[in-house]
Amino acid sequence: MKTIIKIAWRNIWRTPMRSFLVIGSIVMGIWAGIFVIAFSYGLNKQRTLSSIKNSISHIQIHHPEYEKDYDSKYFLENPDLIKTELETNENIKAFAFRSLLNGMISSPVKSNGVRIIGINKNREKEVTGIHSGLVEGNYFESKRKNQILIGEALSKKLKVKLRSKIVLTFQDTDNNIVAGAFRVCGIFKTQYTKYDEGTVFIQNSDLQRLIKSKEFHQVALLCNSLDDVDSTYHNLKTNLNDYEVKDWKTISPELAYADEIMETWLFLIMIIIMLALIFGIINTMLMAVFERRRELGMLMAIGMNKSKVFFLILTETFFLSLIGAPMGMFLGALTIKLTSETGINLAIVGEGLQSVGLGNVIYPVIETKFYIFIGVMVFIFTLIAAIYPSRKALKLKPTEAIRTI
């Protein structure tokens, strides 16, 4: 065994350039696979976190009927009960009560349909990141009434600037049309252009005064971490069973599905890369077998049995993979470590990314299970790659291989 391993090791260095090329292709293939996986995961994670941070939060609580037609008459009854429940839950980092309405926003030149979110500015600051996404103005710093935050995309559409006056029109709880003039105090920009174009923030006190109601339609809450969401969600669902409790996966199922689809897709990508590598390895090993027909024939002639010949070719194949795979994985891990800190700036396609809720800078991330998966795949695919050349070697007839004894 030891000698066969020694022969196999020396054999792969008989044609160093060819071995370096095949090892290089394995390194590059695995590196590229890891990078694509990490980049895609980073992209998806960023999209999820961005949605959570800017709009949906981790968990939302509504009146059970509210989401049927988003009617403002379905407000949260007994908000104090909800407040007490949320305050006693250790997994909850922050929560904010919101009033929600659908209405129209009008500037002197244009109108647009918007979702109006009435917030408590201090509470909201702890739950969403709108305050940190301001590109102009301030976050309700003025004590004046009827201040409004609008998205940059909406400001461009309405052709309004900071301190411009706009009019919000919506229905109150009695279905009367109500209009209010607001002054733009801040312009925000999230990573999702559509959201910026269709959402405005005003203070609860201003909204409630206009609709003549002090009720809330939604509680948005943030857990201490993404890992706490599941348990908190189930806990709240049990304790607040008179309300509709939804976690981020239910609120925005496309985000959760994206995770699952992405995972399957990335596994497929890796398998495709490995398949491509297999052909390179098979080609190299076939060349090695054909070049060494005489030698292999001689080995069989003098008494080396078929299992040992098979083991020799298998070992040579494994050496090629076992040198290439760890190097590829190391290079991949190093690239991910570096880029996960600095990010990859894709400003050149920034607009396209923002239209789907992504920022310009992507931070690649990869889970440990993918390294394990790649390791197992390399082992399995190497084994498959070794079979064909080994079978070719076993089919050699000593007399034909060496021509004469």
Place this chain on the structure above:
Amino acid sequence: MEIIKTTHLTKVYSNNGLEVKAVNHIDLSIEEGEFTAIVGPSGSGKTTLLNMIGGLDDSTEGTVKIAGTNINSLSENELIDFRLKNIGFVFQAYNLIPVLTAKENVEFIMLLQGLSEKERKQRSEELLNHVGLTDKLDSRPNQLSGGEQQRVAVARALASKPSFILADEPTANLDSHSTSTLLDMMAEMNEKEKVTFLFSTHDQRVIDKARRVITIEDGKIIKDERR
């Protein structure tokens, strides 16, 4: 003692429906300790005969018995094992393992036989000393001359302590000096240690050294001369 016995040994090759009898009903007996050369023109069937005696090729008809064992009745794996234990091969083109040193090449066959490291080391050094390559133990084949490589091949063939050694044109690629050294060495082994050698050759120097010369033509033995 009879080491090799062939009975009606025949090999027919079929090419485009045309049958060619490379070996035609050969009955041959080789005794232990013989130093025999099979001679004949190209295409006379000497290599085919040696291939069948060595268990590398199947016969169309007839049998080969080595030390009483009918090798035609052995399975492929049994035949590989039989060759390992009973037959030593010396090839025209040396056919050493290029990535192993002279010593490792000799040890390799003993490794296949399952001998211990100590035994392998001791015997390989003894054999390489015997063929005059004491100072070349750690040289790889590409660092040795043709004659030296063939001497390593002889040492390798002897390493498994075979019943006999089959050598196909062992001197064909060697210069006169190397041929002479190799032949003297093999003749000495034959005389002193009673190692049985069976050559196929064109080389007159080998024929001159042989104590039995079998001439083949068109697949048949036409002359069997003992000296």
